[in-house]
Amino acid sequence: MSTTTTTGFTEGVRTATWIAPINIAVIKYWGKRDEALMLPANGSLSVTIDMSKMRAKTTALTSPSITTDRLWLNGKEVCAGDPGWARFQRCVDHLRHRAGQHNAHVHVCSENSFPTGAGVASSAAGYACLAMAVSDVIGLDCARENVSAAARLGSGSACRSVFGGFVLWERGEDGGTGGSESSIARQLFAEKHWPELRMVFLFVDERKKKVGSTDGMRRSMETSALMKARLESIPEKLVRMEDAIGRKDFAEFAEIAMRDSDQMHAVCLDTYPPIVYLRDTSHAVMALVTALNGACGRTVAGYTFDAGPNSVLFALDEDLPLLLAALKRFFPMPAEAEREVFERVGVDGVMSGEVERKVREGLDFDVWCGPSFSRVLLAEPGSGPQKLKDEDNCEGLLDVKTGLPKAK
């Protein structure tokens, strides 16, 4: 491991600290058509999540004395050959090349405020943040579309986290390098477009998933016959989803999102050997949403699941008390959720007798007795990455005198 001396180090040091959001896809990206260029098999569409609870924070630092790249992630150094190193290099090399700074090296330190690799887009926030911070210190203009292309090389879905609000990642054209340039993300609607939209994150398991998305996607592309049908159905779904969001049509939005999530997980199950991300608790959540919508005779809530068992539920602000009351009635809740979510929204957990009876009829359990949620978080559509104003480097994760992570 290299050591960094302090002699003369502070001369010419440039540092920047950024925060970046996660995003939740409502039309999922599942499958690559080019792994090296990280070109997706299909276009995808996501909602960027506000950064109050979940975000990545990254400090990048350069100095003429730095002669190798180094990366620290959630308190641990990631070295050449470790998982994640090649992606980091790909992303940084791309930015160096664009800046024409072939000899510039960076130290990068990044932290997530939420579990990494548990299927809630931690890598999306991480790489969007890394690409912003590194662009900034090596003197690039930080234009979002350029940063987005670099973030994509770290983790596909990260290209969407570079924008706030509702974001489309185009599949792009085939052929030559054309695909790489045309497969970029762009904002469709700003975060203020639909301020009534709410997301409820239900964490079932916060551990790292067993089949990572890269391996899972590769396996699905190679073996799933359903994948072909899915890919054919995506262009039309993207158009319908953009239109539903534009018109703020919640019922249409929720239905397309649920069906797309179901389809992605069907493709996973159709993969050989099969990939099973959903658990009994995930299925119980799906059943509750279905039963609640049925009982109310309208779409109160929707769900989506990334590559993991954790659910993200959608509802409009006015229906949030009803959705939360239903969750509380049928699932045991962690004490923290009581304070953080239910008291804040003003939910006492009592459903109207008639709705409760109908929901109960649609479920094959009275109170869920399988594993329940470790955490429940409430979120809204949010903005893209932000630079922290940090003249004294109070927020920075790297010490400007040594270029190493600050002691905690």
Ligand code: PMV
């Ligand atoms: O960007 P990756 O490699 O973490 O893949 C993300 C895949 C999904 O989260 C399942 C879907 C998506 O579009 O975010």
